[in-house]
């Protein structure tokens with residue numbers, strides 16, 4: 001296999017990609033050439049306009065992580081970061097103060113925003129930023145069009161009893177501490193796949209759905225018009241790894257998002273939500289963690305090949321082993 005395509009969110013996807021690249025370089029993935037290329041189609045519905053700047057958390061997390069600029073502790077933003085601009089904005093009483101924009105990170109958003117203002121597409125901007133960071137993958141936004149995930153939460157103070165907030169406010173300010181009553185993907189139905197996205201899926205030798213958020217990361221990518229058709233048409237096997245282990249997410253807020261769309265919060269639930277390609281879904285194989293081994297039979301009975309392997313991305317070797325298991329599941 002020469003061309004791999006990964007449909008990725010932010011932190012979980014970036015960690016998976018680190019292990020995938022590690023495994024490819026060391027020839028640990030059966031049938032995958034050591035010089036195989038990896039194309040990442042990244043979620044852009046987390047994107048946020050803030051203080052006049054366009055922030056693209058999932059694109060930047062993949063770029064910084066693979067480009068070795070990420071803050072490993074936080075999992076987002078830059079290493080060795082300072083917060084002077086954020087502090088000065090707060091001193092002026094400028095909202096929102098709840099979103100952490102670091103000084104180094106702001107340079108990325110300034111470059112992106114001025115390129116967008118000059119008429120460049122988000123995919124061109126991303127390519128320009130990657131010329132510096134050299135992530136070792138081709139990084140594509142899922143679309144160049146504006147898409148934003150918004151979340152409805154209960155608010156007794158409003159006539160409807162609900163308030164809609166941007167996904168980032170739900171995650172960063174509300175800490176996903178209140179139930180998400182609904183999730184809406186503003187602009188998704190009218191979005192066009194970015195240049196290269198459809199080909200990256202149809203021309204791939206393998207497509208991977210990493211353990212990213214199945215609703216607001218992978219789910220949004222699958223929601224871009226023509227992406228599902230490309231997954232149905234590609235001759236590449238499509239394999240996924242469960243982001244739910246032992247009935248909850250490892251990090252993030254997948255549990256809250258799955259509850260919002262009434263999908264069972266389990267490894268089997270997410271696998272069956274994605275569905276097997278033989279029955280109109282997108283997967284040819286689904287990996288669950290060993291703690292969820294009791295769910296394998298249920299997934300297999302639904303016509304979706306499934307195996308239980310260790311899915312905790314504790315280091316690049318563990319993650320490379322996950323990637324190898326994913327390849328084996330759909331190529332043996």
Ligand SMILES: O=c1nc2n(C[C@H](O)[C@H](O)[C@H](O)CO)c3cc(O)ccc3cc-2c(=O)[nH]1
Nearest residue numbers: 010011046056057060076077098099100172
């Ligand atoms: O928990 C937080 N996550 C922050 N994130 C993470 C972000 O919410 C997540 O990466 C995804 O959007 C959700 O997976 C940032 C990501 C960026 O690219 C830039 C700035 C931030 C700021 C924060 C923050 O203040 N707090």
